[in-house]
Amino acid sequence: MLHIGTHGFLWLAALSLIQNVEFCSSAEIPDVPSIATYFGTKTRYEEVKPNLLRDPLTVNTSVLRPPPGDFCTPFHVTAIIRHGSRFPTIKNIRRIHRLSELLQNEASRTSESSTGWLDELRNRWEPWYTEDMDGQLVRKGREDLQFLAQRLATLLPSLLSEENVRKRRIHFVTSSKHRCVSSVEAFQEGLQQHWDSAQGYNHEVDDELMRFFERCRGYVEGVENNHTALLEVEKFKHGEEMQAVRRRNIPFDLFFPFLALLDLVEAAFFICSYELSIKSIHSPWCFLFDESDAKVLEYSFDLKQFWKRSHGHLISSLSSCPLFHHIFRTLDKAGRPRRWGPEPASVLVGHAETLIPLISLLGLYKDQTLTITAHLSVGRSFRTSRIIPYAANLLFVLYDCQRGPRLQLLINETPLRFPNFQTEDAPLYRDVRAAYRYLLDGCDFNTECERKPEGRGPNTEL
Numbered sequence: 001m002l003h004i005g006t007h008g009f010l011w012l013a014a015l016s017l018i019q020n021v022e023f024c025s026s027a028e029i030p031d032v033p034s035i036a037t038y039f040g041t042k043t044r045y046e047e048v049k050p051n052l053l054r055d056p057l058t059v060n061t062s063v064l065r066p067p068p069g070d071f072c073t074p075f076h077v078t079a080i081i082r083h084g085s086r087f088p089t090i091k092n093i094r095r096i097h098r099l100s101e102l103l104q105n106e107a108s109r110t111s112e113s114s115t116g117w118l119d120e121l122r123n124r125w126e127p128w129y130t131e132d133m134d135g136q137l138v139r140k141g142r143e144d145l146q147f148l149a150q151r152l153a154t155l156l157p158s159l160l161s162e163e164n165v166r167k168r169r170i171h172f173v174t175s176s177k178h179r180c181v182s183s184v185e186a187f188q189e190g191l192q193q194h195w196d197s198a199q200g201y202n203h204e205v206d207d208e209l210m211r212f213f214e215r216c217r218g219y220v221e222g223v224e225n226n227h228t229a230l231l232e233v234e235k236f237k238h239g240e241e242m243q244a245v246r247r248r249n250i251p252f253d254l255f256f257p258f259l260a261l262l263d264l265v266e267a268a269f270f271i272c273s274y275e276l277s278i279k280s281i282h283s284p285w286c287f288l289f290d291e292s293d294a295k296v297l298e299y300s301f302d303l304k305q306f307w308k309r310s311h312g313h314l315i316s317s318l319s320s321c322p323l324f325h326h327i328f329r330t331l332d333k334a335g336r337p338r339r340w341g342p343e344p345a346s347v348l349v350g351h352a353e354t355l356i357p358l359i360s361l362l363g364l365y366k367d368q369t370l371t372i373t374a375h376l377s378v379g380r381s382f383r384t385s386r387i388i389p390y391a392a393n394l395l396f397v398l399y400d401c402q403r404g405p406r407l408q409l410l411i412n413e414t415p416l417r418f419p420n421f422q423t424e425d426a427p428l429y430r431d432v433r434a435a436y437r438y439l440l441d442g443c444d445f446n447t448e449c450e451r452k453p454e455g456r457g458p459n460t461e462l
Contacts, residue, residue: 031280031282032047032053032276032282033272033276033282033283033286034290034291035272035286035289035290035291035293035294036273036276037385037386038291038294038295038297038298038385039269039272039273039276039277039298039385040298040301040302040305040384040385041301041305041352041384041388041389042270042273042274042277042390043273043277043384043385043386043389043390044085044276044277044389044390045084045144045148045389045390045391045392045412047385047389048385048386048389048392048412049412049413052147056143056147057147057150057151057154058151059151059154059155060413061154061155063155063410063413063414063415064155064156064397064408065408065415065425065426066399066401066406066408066425066426067401067406067424067425067426070401070402070403070406071401071402072399072400072401072402072406072426073158073399073400074156074158074159074397074398074399074400075158075159075334075342075344075398075399075400076159076330076331076334076335076342076343076344076345076346076397076398077152077156077159077160077344077345077346077395077396077397077398078327078330078331078345078346078348078395078396078398079152079345079346079347079348079393079394079395079396080323080327080348080350080354080355080358080393080394080395081145081148081183081187081347081348081349081350081391081392081393081394082349082350082351082352082354082355082388082389082390082391082392082393083137083141083145083175083177083179083180083182083183083349083350083351083390083391084137084138084140084141084142084143084144084145084179084183084186084390084391085137085138085140085141085144085277085278085390085391086135086136086137086138086141086179086390087129087133087134087135087136087138087274087278088129088133088135088270088274089134089135090131090134090135092267092270092274093129093130093131093133093134094131095263095264095266095267095270096127096129096267096270096271097127097129098264098267099264099267099268099271100127102264103121103122104122121284121285124284125283125284125285129274135177135178135179136178136179136182137178137179137182137183137186138277138278140277140278140279140280141179141182141183141186141390141391142182142183142186142189143186144183144186144390144391145183145184145186145187145190145349145391146186146187146189146190146193147190148187148190148391148393149186149187149188149189149190149191149194150190150191150193150194151413152395152413153190153191153194153195154194155413156345156397158344159344159345160191160194160344160345161195161344162195162197164344164345165188165191165192165195165197165199166195166197166199168199168202169343169344169345170191170343170344170345170346170347171204171343171345171346171347172184172187172188172202172203172204172347172348172349173203173204173205173206173209173210173346173347173348173349174203174204174205174206174210174348174349174350175205175206175207175210175211175349175350175351175354176205176207176211177211177351180210180349180350180351181203181205183349183391184201184203184347184349185201185203187347187349188201188202188203208322209322209323209326209348210323210348210349210350210351210354211350211351211353211354212319212320212321212322212323212354212357212445213309213319213320213353213354213357215445215449216315216318216319216445216448216449217449217450218315218318218319218448218449218450219315219316219318219319219449222313222315223307223308223313223315223316224308229307229308229312229313230304230307230308232303232307232312232370232371232372233300233303233304233307233308235372236299236300236303236372237262237300239372241296242262242296242297242300244296245265245289245293245296245297246262246265265297266297266300268285268288268289269285269288269289269294269297271283271285272285272286272288272289277390298383298385301384302370302380302382302383302384303370303372305352305356305384305388306369306370306382307370309352309353309356309357309360310356310357310359310360310365310382311360311366311369311382312369312370315448315449316357316360317357317358317360317361318361318443318448318449319357319445319448319449320354320357320358320360320361321361321439321443321444321445321448322445323348323354323358324358324361324362324439324443325440325443327396328433328436328440330343330346331396331398331407331429334398335398335405335429352384352388352392355388355392355394356384356387356388358394359387359394359411361439361443362418362419362436363418363419363420364411364416364419365381365382365387366382366419367379367380367381367382368380368382370382387411387412389412392411392412393410393411393412393413394409394410394411395409395410395411395413396408396409397409397410397426398429399426403428404428404429404430405428405429405430406426406427406428406429407426407427407428407429407432408425408426418432418435419435420435421435
């Protein structure tokens with residue numbers, strides 16, 4: 001006789017509830033899974049900004065915070081934006097297909113008394129993913145960027161103005177990846193919709209700027225292709241907590257013995273995230289995981305990003321030096337009086353791999369070193385689910401003030417203070433520049449990275 005245990009009885013009760021709830025009556029299933037805020041870089045933007053679920057054009061103008069008493073007006077914004085929601089890449093599509101095959105095989109071999117949950121997935125869910133989707137932007141992803149553009153035009157109407165859109169005064173740069181090109185086009189569509197204008201697309205493709213991580217030999221050889229660089233990640237993946245995610249889920253043990261392979265456990269978790277971000281549906285796969293499972297899986301993803309892209313290895317953040325210098329050159333140029341006035345806005349669209357190293361180089365979210373046990377601590381700030389969802393954005397807003405130009409930083413439309421200015425939302429630009437002088441005067445890409453990598457294909461995993 002099989003001994004299920006307390007957790008097992010709870011799970012079987014949940015299965016019974018799932019079978020009786022709809023797959024028949026969708027009104028009774030919550031629109032958003034309870035685990036939706038733990039999907040790491042595969043998190044919807046709405047999980048970070050939940051008010052957008054009610055109104056995607058909601059704008060909080062109070063986020064612009066020049067010092068009170070100092071008359072200021074914004075005169076430039078540089079925006080670094082991640083592409084919107086997308087299809088899985090080929091790697092994850094193949095994992096999903098493998099999981100689907102196991103689902104069908106195991107369902108056909110399982111006795112009648114234990115096939116209810118499998119039948120629900122086998123009969124009500126189809127693996128609709130095809131390899132030609134490979135990371136392409138989805139309709140929801142276009143909307144992510146269109147709505148973001150309209151919100152920013154409302155927040156900064158003098159910069160993302162109808163005249164500046166019409167006269168093409170806004171500079172657009174993108175990665176060559178299709179999802180990024182489609183995202184920058186969607187952003188431009190959003191501006192055109194906001195101002196009820198019709199203009200053609202204009203953008204510059206610059207992979208040296210937006211995909212710098214491919215060109216940095218020190219990063220590629222020292223981290224990307226170095227199996228010892230992610231030892232903390234491997235230890236955690238094979239540790240007790242990740243194994244417990246499988247063991248405490250009855251279907252993984254009873255129905256899917258092959259799911260001892262953690263990549264398939266992750267694939268099941270990813271299906272839940274993809275179907276929410278792509279189709280805005282509560283996938284039946286979500287019921288496999290409770291909040292404690294989701295927290296462990298999220299930490300596994302964060303641990304990987306920390307050691308692969310962020311503070312774990314210095315070269316990871318230093319690889320973003322070209323983008324860092326470009327931002328400050330743009331801000332410097334905007335602050336100098338010119339015959340035709342400053343460039344009002346610069347919009348650069350890239351990847352999670354673009355933003356995470358840059359954010360790290362700026363010294364943000366550096367409260368602790370992530371290890372196999374650090375997730376037990378309270379208040380961990382490095383959470384990619386909160387920092388780098390789809391359509392994540394980092395805004396540098398430059399103000400013209402009485403005492404001189406001031407700079408404010410926002411992440412995902414929320415104020416974020418520079419590390420050396422924890423009492424000021426918009427410190428003087430010259431002071432911010434002085435705080436980063438060691439990087440502005442140094443951080444030479446060729447010196448840090450030595451030379452361009454050779455024979456290296458692009459990484460499209462995130």
